[in-house]
Amino acid sequence: MRIIFNDLMVTGNFALLAQILPKEVCDWYLAIYVDAIEWVELPNTAGMALYANGGRFTSKPYIASGAYIKRMSNYCNGCKYKPEVRFGETACPVTTLYWNFLIDHRAEFESSPRTRLMTANLKKISDGDQKSIAAHAQYLLNHLNDL
Numbered sequence: 001m002r003i004i005f006n007d008l009m010v011t012g013n014f015a016l017l018a019q020i021l022p023k024e025v026c027d028w029y030l031a032i033y034v035d036a037i038e039w040v041e042l043p044n045t046a047g048m049a050l051y052a053n054g055g056r057f058t059s060k061p062y063i064a065s066g067a068y069i070k071r072m073s074n075y076c077n078g079c080k081y082k083p084e085v086r087f088g089e090t091a092c093p094v095t096t097l098y099w100n101f102l103i104d105h106r107a108e109f110e111s112s113p114r115t116r117l118m119t120a121n122l123k124k125i126s127d128g129d130q131k132s133i134a135a136h137a138q139y140l141l142n143h144l145n146d147l
């Protein structure tokens with residue numbers, strides 16, 4: 001069994017990709033975990049998972065696609081979505097939102113040597129497919145509660 005991701009990595013990754021307000025994510029963690037304590041939860045959530053404190057904890061946002069989650073865990077076994085598909089009915093929402101996040105923040109990612117490689121992969125995706133990713137991501141963002 002390969003499980004390397006923990007809860008914070010997976011849910012924090014999704015919250016960042018879904019562009020949920022850090023305050024709402026912090027409140028959610030405090031509400032669902034009985035052992036969550038604010039002075040521990042806040043820096044981990046805002047600083048590590050959401051890159052919401054100006055990069056004082058981490059030098060880059062840690063984002064992952066569904067394909068990466070599949071490679072590093074067994075979470076995708078049996079899921080109705082396909083981690084490697086970027087848009088469309090069978091696309092993994094994490095993958096769609098991951099590529100959409102890179103498209104949206106391309107300039108910031110390209111400005112740092114630590115993140116430039118991630119946007120380099122964007123160049124391999126046609127303009128048409130990038131438009132489809134953005135459109136599908138917008139649909140997902142408008143229907144987060146239905147996923």
Ligand code: SF4
Pocket residue numbers: 065066067069070075076077079080081082083092093094095
């Ligand atoms: S394929 Fe399913 S389980 Fe895997 S990351 Fe995507 S939504 Fe999550």
